[in-house]
Amino acid sequence: MIQKTELIERILESLRKELTVIKEGARESYEVATHEESQPENRFDTHSLEASYLAAGQAKVVVEIEDAVMRCQNMELNAFEPDDPIGVGALVKLKSKRETTFYFLVPIAGGIEVKDGRKTILVITPQSPIGKLLVGHKAGEVVHLETTTLPKKFEIVSVK
The missing domain is CATH 3.10.50.30 (Transcription elongation factor, GreA/GreB, C-terminal domain)
Structure with missing residues (x-):
């Protein structure tokens, strides 16, 4: 059976991959939102506004994943005895x-x-x-x- 430290490493690997993808998407959305060609041509043109909302949402997800990485890295991996109740780390x-x-x-x-x-x-x-x-x-x-x-x-x- 896999060790808990290896499980944490695999979780961190998955989170880091997801973080890379989300950061790239946030960067691209920001570039679209701030590009001169994205400026609205009329009051009904919301392309830039939609891109800025997307960039803001992706930036929020980046912060959440970075927090998950930090918490995962700092998680204590306690051993559970046969009579211990299930809790975090089990x-x-x-x-x-x-x-x-x-x-x-x-x-x-x-x-x-x-x-x-x-x-x-x-x-x-x-x-x-x-x-x-x-x-x-x-x-x-x-x-x-x-x-x-x-x-x-x-x-x-x-x-x-």
Whole structure:
């Protein structure tokens, strides 16, 4: 099983790639918004205004990703004992009738998938539906997740 330090490195790698793409998009949007050819020709021409809104939105996302990188770099990776409740930093293995899934609970960067051989570890936050469900539970317990299709029952196999 992948180590938590390696998980954090992979999360940081994903965040840095996303940051590069967003920064480039923000730069391009800013250039479009401030270019002399983007000046409105009449009061109905909103091209420059729309580009400036886009640049501002992308700049906000840049700040959020930079914050996520910083928080990820400074995150303490505590070991969990078998009887410890699930909390931030836990690597959790769940099993249902059909599948076994792995989750890494962190304060930020939810939604990133990390491949570990044939396994996929999904990064989740305490604010996500599955994160809310898991926090405070322990290995050996069963949790129920209500979904739009069918409710699912998961056994918490391990917490590391």
